[in-house]
Amino acid sequence: MIKRKHLSTGVLTVIGILILLFMYIPIIVVVLYAFNADSVNYFPMRGASFKWFAKMAADDDLIRSLEHSLVIAGISTGVACVLGVTGGYGMYRFDFPGKSFMNKLVMLPLILPGILTGVALLTFYQAVGIHQGMMAVILGHSTFLIATVLPQVYSRLQQLDGNIIEAAEDLGATSSQTFFHVVLPNIQTAIISSALLSFTLSMDEIPVTYFLNGIFSTLPIQIWGMTRNGITPEVNAISSLIFIISLAAILISNMLSKED
């Protein structure tokens, strides 16, 4: 009996490791070859160099697209946080008709394929007169990022002892004092964690951005364009950078949400 248990645990472990390798070996290869001295991907690598990082930094189009991405991610995350926190708090404190429906509706952008969301938003914006461009992209990102923030904030609120809100009011606090001094400090980690996740999702986003951006480029779209002509080592360099920063953001986000 024990032997069989060891066997199945062993098999599962091996399968688990294989899956992880399957997922991460390509990424590791990309990071490795970012330091390739050659411009062709020989195996094994014949020398190391930082020149692709330098080339990347000198690529104006690439840097400009990075700036666009940062602005979009920054503003969208900010908007999503404000709306997500107020929305989550509203749902937590008040019962209103359609509340359980809204609870499910909010998750929709995470479930729908990005292309669907992109086409839907484009159609809607054209109908109301919002042209493709920076504003459209920011609106689009903000919309689906709420789905990242609101559920996390709402869930964190439900873990609190609900009496602390009444206790605050009992002690003389106004509604806004209660929110800023009692509620907000206790959902801090949920907000930061979902903000980091939102920022990362926005930086990496392609389908929605593609439909809404018009003439300018965001980082992932620029890279995508670059790969059309074959994977240059410059692409490896920028991809490695994105991978490392995204990984850091998600790890911190994960740590913070585990703290609660």
Next chain:
Amino acid sequence: MIEERIQVSLQNIEKSFRNQKVIDGISLDVRQGEFLTLLGPSGCGKTTLLRMINGFEKPDSGSVLIDGEDQVSVPPNKRNVNTVFQSYALFPHLTVRENVEFSLKMKKVPEEKIVEKVNAVLEMTNLEAFANRKPSKLSGGQQQRVAIARSLVCEPKVLLLDEPLGALDLKLRKQMQMELKDMQKASGITYIYVTHDQEEALTISDRIVVLNGGHIEQIGEGNDIYLHPSSRFVASFLGESNFFSGDTENLSDGRVVSLRPEFLILKKDRPEGIAIPARITKVTYLGVYQRIELVEQNGLKAVALDSVDSEWHVGDNVFMTWDPDNSQVIQEEGDMVS
């Protein structure tokens, strides 16, 4: 000192939740400076009544008056009432000191005054050593004190306590009961206390309001209610009681009489006056006295408490009697109120 001045007045309060009547016409006057307890089983409406006073529930009809002023348009954060919640509801992100000074900070009291008042309250509740700890690092009893300290620093006219000792172990609970009683006497603040523990109510209260099914069964001092319960419910809820119906001589015509076990006298030979035959079914030695369970011929059970010197055995046939002064005629449900 308990004055005759009425501090809180509830008038004809009615409240329903989802078509379920929770408070069914309650009127109650709370005197200034008294320790009043709302006592009753779960679901009797005692917590709801408390929440009408602090403003977190609104009555469907009827009024709540504090110091003679109708509180109908006064929100909880503006009432001169503070609450100690059953779960304590301490702010987890703040230290003990910060929890206690919270209300003063919200009201923008000057810094030096805050420090002065908070220190005084921390001293009164023996929390000075824990001032910089967060609630998660405190024991249940210490958290309890912080909840009280936090409310007392506001110097409210009325302090509401919603089963504050429920989560503590027996010894600590008894200790805290005494502390609360002393604190209340020293401060002169009106305390309105909610509990389902009748022993606790008898220990600490000046007056007890016995609640059942959304209405008041009886109000009075503990001693008075215990010896003169007005209904079967009160007699059973507060301590233990025997119930005898009047189809034996010397009892009033068909009405029910309540008798506390300590007043039930057992005799080997038929006595004069009241004499009900019964057989002993169980004898339990309790150190201070012995508890004797009996059954009458008609199957009704009774309980007596007797000194440990008396010799009683299971199976003994005895006569039950008592001094009519110690029994209480009670209202049965359905009886006309005389």
